[in-house]
Amino acid sequence: MKKLKTPEGKEGEGSLKDYPIRILVQHAQTFGPELKRQRLETNQVRKFLDAINQLKAKLVGNDFSVIETEVVLLKPKLAYAAARQDAVKALNRVMSEAIDKVHSKADFDRLVQLMESIIAYHKAEGGK
Template sequence: MEKQFNGKNHFKDGNAKKPKSKTDFEEQNDVLNRNSFDTNWVIEGADAKLPDFAEALGEYMANNKLTNSKIRSIYGEIKRIQMGKFEQEKASFFLLRPKVAYALGRDKNNKGLKLFKLIFDKAYPLVHDQKTYQNFCNLIEAILAYHKANGGKDN
């Protein structure tokens, strides 16, 4: 006998229909969409909404296993590039993307790192010159500052 769905999350035999759970990607995408990532933060610069966005993401990352040690090499490279001229450091910037992917590949279940990669992947293609790189750095620094402020740990 075939079970028939009665429209109330139950089948006629009384068994509840199992709700579909979100994938990690869907969850991080929801966090990003609820907090309205604005491409102009990289293209034009920060505005009054960026700190609220950074706080929400930093808090999520701190509460979902992102540690300072997981992003230390990436953040260190971001800062090293920032100290030079973007035109001379372009190759290093392009290699940040595989570094972020590698970090996540080493810890695939880290929801905080998944969100970091998602925001990185949205901001990365917007960087084309010294100005947009500086704005990119400001965005990442704001998020990581709130990550630390919300208990982001060293290990």
């Protein structure tokens, strides 16, 4: 399976906000159906989606530093889901790489857009 490419910075750091939105959508358009073929079900990532939405709400009117630790802790949540269901492994790889590039509110906003785009194309392909 292809790896979803995100922008690279110095020494692999990068910043997710630099991921051009049109390219993000193109990648999600390819990756969403791939997750469907792997039989990923939305309920398998519901806790992850809920966690992102809670952080999004918590960020309103606050500085990114308020949620930074919780953003990083999304990685173990995904790893746990991937350990339980093989279908989550590809999503875990992509989102973990993306989470590593979240260093600001703009990066977090792009993470939300990435996740929403992947799920939208997964559902459009007939994913449950």
